[in-house]
Amino acid sequence: MKKINIAIDGPASSGKSTVAKIIANDLGFIYTDTGAMYRSITYMALKTGCALNDELAIAALIDQYPITFKLGTNGQSVFVGTEEVTEAIRQPAVTNAVSEVSAHAAVRKKLVEQQQAIAVNGGVVMDGRDIGTAVLPQAEVKIFLVASVEERAARRFKENQQKGIDTTFEVLKEEIQQRDYVDSHRAVSPLKQAADAVRIDTSGMSIEAVVSAIKQTITKKGY
Numbered sequence: 001m002k003k004i005n006i007a008i009d010g011p012a013s014s015g016k017s018t019v020a021k022i023i024a025n026d027l028g029f030i031y032t033d034t035g036a037m038y039r040s041i042t043y044m045a046l047k048t049g050c051a052l053n054d055e056l057a058i059a060a061l062i063d064q065y066p067i068t069f070k071l072g073t074n075g076q077s078v079f080v081g082t083e084e085v086t087e088a089i090r091q092p093a094v095t096n097a098v099s100e101v102s103a104h105a106a107v108r109k110k111l112v113e114q115q116q117a118i119a120v121n122g123g124v125v126m127d128g129r130d131i132g133t134a135v136l137p138q139a140e141v142k143i144f145l146v147a148s149v150e151e152r153a154a155r156r157f158k159e160n161q162q163k164g165i166d167t168t169f170e171v172l173k174e175e176i177q178q179r180d181y182v183d184s185h186r187a188v189s190p191l192k193q194a195a196d197a198v199r200i201d202t203s204g205m206s207i208e209a210v211v212s213a214i215k216q217t218i219t220k221k222g223y
């Protein structure tokens with residue numbers, strides 16, 4: 001298959017990373033989780049005691065601590081500098097600070113450049129908020145996944161329980177709504193469906209059904 005780029009955007013917990021990983025694996029493409037990049041730099045800001053509103057200091061951390069992905073037997077691991085942060089970046093402290101960090105233009109500029117470099121030769125499935133609109137506006141296939149807040153909070157609740165993170169369903173629902181609001185209302189590259197993206201509402205759909213709908217879109221586009 002031609003090495004196209006596939007952009008998968010959508011709000012928090014809409015199922016992007018789960019389906020993006022499966023599609024990348026099935027097509028033999030590289031999977032890039034851009035949310036993990038914003039989370040990694042947020043983790044580093046918290047760890048080094050950077051104020052979350054100190055845009056330039058946080059942007060400087062990106063040069064100091066390169067973010068890398070390594071593929072292992074347990075899937076993809078994330079590193080910041082030499083530290084493995086795969087699990088640490090999913091902790092509530094990072095989740096609750098990441099929207100503020102990812103709203104900074106200087107942070108986005110640096111991470112978007114890195115994301116574009118990863119996709120320069122094609123063959124990438126990239127998930128995030130602004131992939132179809134800002135990072136890869138020329139992506140051959142663009143998908144925008146949505147789901148109800150209740151369904152997304154329920155998914156996050158289940159994931160958290162497996163990881164031993166105790167947050168109530170009601171709190172998760174509020175956090176998701178809050179993150180949706182900040183992600184959609186920031187000045188730089190807000191979460192927004194690209195005009196040429198295919199929208200899929202995954203509420204009540206199984207993972208297999210979502211994967212199949214995306215594959216049909218790829219085929220319909222002639223790839």
Ligand code: DC
Pocket residue numbers: 012013034035036038039098099102103127128129130131179183
């Ligand atoms: O997909 P996620 O929940 O891991 O993303 C974490 C945060 O990173 C999310 O609240 C918004 C931000 N983000 C972004 O601004 N742009 C992206 N391309 C990906 C994530």
